[in-house]
Structures are given as structure tokens and as C-alpha cells.
Amino acid sequence: MLSAIRQATAIGGWRGSAIRLHGIAGRLNVEVKNAELGMAKVSTSSVWPDGLDEIGVNCRYMxxxxxRCQGSITLKLSDKGHPISLSDQDPEMTRLVMPMRV
Known part of the structure; x- marks a missing residue:
């Protein structure tokens, strides 16, 4: 996922700061739109549940x-406006990131 974020933000650097996480054919896609430089979309091998809407997040925070995650990562969310929880192999650590409108 980190590699996908870096690839997608390469067109505009970290300037735009917003990325979209969404699914295509059940796979996570990371997308960046930059008014001056265009759009970048990177597909990953990570699973994205059917029916889940796209989510915007700050690329630097994500x-x-x-x-800092160890091993595989699980994203948990209940609604577009609620915090996104990231959990990994460490059962004592939970990370949160707030979504943003993109």
C-alpha cells in the first residue's frame, strides 16, 4: 500500500495531499487528481470489499x-465520516486516520 501511495503521489508530490481509496474489480486502488498535472491511479493486490464507497484521506498521514505497520494491514471503517482504523500484527496498537472530502 505504501508503494501505491508513493507511485500515485509522484505526479504532484505531496502538494495535493488528498488521495482516494476505492475498489475496482475487488482490488484496492489509490488515486490522485491534480488540476495542473492530471490523474494517477495505482491498482494494488489488496482486497477491497464490494459495495464499499471510495474514501478520501490525507496522503501524508496515511x-x-x-x-509504521508490521506485516499485513487491515483497514476498518464504518462510514465515510468516521475514523479509519488501521491494525496490523501488533494486537496492542491501533492507528486512526480521519477521512477527508476529495
């Missing part, structure tokens, strides 16, 4: 949290 990348920082993903960097």
Missing part, C-alpha cells in the same frame, strides 16, 4: 501510518 503513508506515515502504513510505514
Amino acid at each position: 503513508a506515515d501510518m502504513v510505514k
Whole structure:
């Protein structure tokens, strides 16, 4: 996921700061839109549940949290406006990131 975030933000650096997480054919996609430079979309091998809407997050915050995760990552969310929980192999650590409108 970190690699996908870095690839998608390469078109505009961290300037835009917003990324979209959404699913295509059951896979997580990371997308960045930049008014001056265009759009970048990176598909990952991670699973994205059917019927789950896209979510916008700050790319710096998300990348920082993903960097600190150990092993596989699970994203948990209940609604577009609620915090997104990231959990990993460490059962005592839970990370939260707030969604944003994109």
C-alpha cells in the first residue's frame, strides 16, 4: 500500500495531499487528481470489499501510518465520516486516520 501511495503521489508530490481509496474489480486502488498535472491511479493486490464507497484521506498521514505497520494491514471503517482504523500484527496498537472530502 505504501508503494501505491508513493507511485500515485509522484505526479504532484505531496502538494495535493488528498488521495482516494476505492475498489475496482475487488482490488484496492489509490488515486490522485491534480488540476495542473492530471490523474494517477495505482491498482494494488489488496482486497477491497464490494459495495464499499471510495474514501478520501490525507496522503501524508496515511503513508506515515502504513510505514509504521508490521506485516499485513487491515483497514476498518464504518462510514465515510468516521475514523479509519488501521491494525496490523501488533494486537496492542491501533492507528486512526480521519477521512477527508476529495
